[in-house]
Amino acid sequence: MSLLRIAIAQIDLAVGDRRSNYEKVERMLSSKWVESDIPTAVILPEIWDVGYVIEESHKYGDRDASQAAEFLGKLALKYRCWFTGGSVLALTDKGAANRAMVIDPLGNYVASYDKIHLIPLMDEEKFLLPGEKGTFFNIGDIPAALAICYDLRFCELTRRYATEGAELQFFAAEWPVSRIGHWCTLLQARAIENMMFVAACNRVGTTNGTLFGGHSMVVDPWGEVLYQGGMTEDFAFIEIDTSKVKKARDFLRVFEMRRPESY
Numbered sequence: 553m554s555l556l557r558i559a560i561a562q563i564d565l566a567v568g569d570r571r572s573n574y575e576k577v578e579r580m581l582s583s584k585w586v587e588s589d590i591p592t593a594v595i596l597p598e599i600w601d602v603g604y605v606i607e608e609s610h611k612y613g614d615r616d617a618s619q620a621a622e623f624l625g626k627l628a629l630k631y632r633c634w635f636t637g638g639s640v641l642a643l644t645d646k647g648a649a650n651r652a653m654v655i656d657p658l659g660n661y662v663a664s665y666d667k668i669h670l671i672p673l674m675d676e677e678k679f680l681l682p683g684e685k686g687t688f689f690n691i692g693d694i695p696a697a698l699a700i701c702y703d704l705r706f707c708e709l710t711r712r713y714a715t716e717g718a719e720l721q722f723f724a725a726e727w728p729v730s731r732i733g734h735w736c737t738l739l740q741a742r743a744i745e746n747m748m749f750v751a752a753c754n755r756v757g758t759t760n761g762t763l764f765g766g767h768s769m770v771v772d773p774w775g776e777v778l779y780q781g782g783m784t785e786d787f788a789f790i791e792i793d794t795s796k797v798k799k800a801r802d803f804l805r806v807f808e809m810r811r812p813e814s815y
Contacts, residue, residue, distance in 0.1 A: 564757030596638025
């Protein structure tokens with residue numbers, strides 16, 4: 553299987569209001585869903601469950617992401633889809649984590665990824681535990697990987713995913729409009745330099761004076777933008793064929809020509 557349909561759910565978030573955000577996701581899927589024989593992977597923004605309230609994780613956090621897993625599991629069963637990325641504020645025994653989730657079409661919570669790179673501009677290191685490793689998973693025969701927001705600036709993570717076989721990387725983000733040009737450029741760069749598909753969902757709306765930039769994107773292995781959202785809420789389906797990844801990598805053979813001992 554090399555065909556996949558990606559569903560981007562670019563939404564605004566109600567800060568601190570899990571019920572409202574859950575209801576928004578439900579309404580969007582109910583009103584926008586189109587059945588397909590092609591497997592579908594849905595992406596939500598970063599901390600889509602409660603918004604950016606990391607300093608109050610004791611109040612708003614989700615113990616082991618169990619509420620989100622149950623909620624998404626029911627939707628996955630209903631629509632026979634995957635949820636691949638879109639993070640939540642998860643509580644663990646050691647503290648809070650910014651955790652992306654993978655839910656399969658049977659409703660099973662099959663993988664997770666905790667954000668490795670915490671952004672100093674937002675004091676994330678004061679409120680969140682950093683993740684310690686990347687996350688690989690398969691959608692059928694398609695090897696995929698997860699990352700969150702600020703991780704996009706660290707090319708080493710995506711390169712490691714690519715050299716270990718990932719053909720598709722998912723990003724969930726709350727990226728501000730003030731640096732949206734960086735977002736768009738870096739997403740294309742990660743796709744081009746690693747000859748892989750990149751699918752990214754960024755939120756819209758404003759929290760505490762910060763305007764988030766949307767511009768969710770799906771980029772193919774040659775850097776072609778297959779989809780780019782605007783600055784308002786949007787839901788879009790984008791079909792990709794991951795056989796393009798092998799063709800691109802066979803053509804240029806960049807990975808075979810790397811000389812890490814010289815860098």
